[in-house]
Amino acid sequence: MLKMLRDYLRLLLFFTGTLAGLQVPGFVDQYGKSLQAHLAEAKQQLAGFQQDADRYFGGNLEQLIAHYAASPDPIFSAGGNNVSTMAQRQYVLQDAWQRFNKAIYTPYTEILLHPLPDIRQEVWQHYSHNVLLKPDAMAFGLVSGLLLAMLTEALLSLIWLLCRLPFRRRLSA
16 A cells, blocks of 8 residues: 555656646747747837938948937937837847747757846746647656656655664664
8 A cells, every 4th residue: 555655656746747847848938939029029119210220321220329329409319329228129139039049959048048037037927837739848848757756766765765774783783
């Protein structure tokens, strides 16, 4: 009976690890979609200014921003700072999007090592738990479940061994 209970607990631990592991690809997927949406919005916000840069400065947005900044009108000058901020944000988002899509593993490394904090926080706050039935998500989940079960079993075996160790010395003496 005790062995059967232990086997069921082992299965429960594996299943829990698998379900938790399946959440990682879901989070990565939602992060990517949020990153893409923010990039599209940034491009849309900057589109009118880019048209002005195309028309008057041969497409050079930096020259348009410099023109705004050189204006003696403080409102016009402040507008140049706002355009500069929007252009910088678009650049950051575009760079993050390109790094995110380099290879099959880069979305995971980008979220782990170089996430955009505001987007990661937004996704974390609005994350809807889901189970992606894609091969990479299932593999990630199964590996997570297996690792969690193996590590827990190894830890429990070590604890059991350490608890029995003082009694073995007494019996052999």
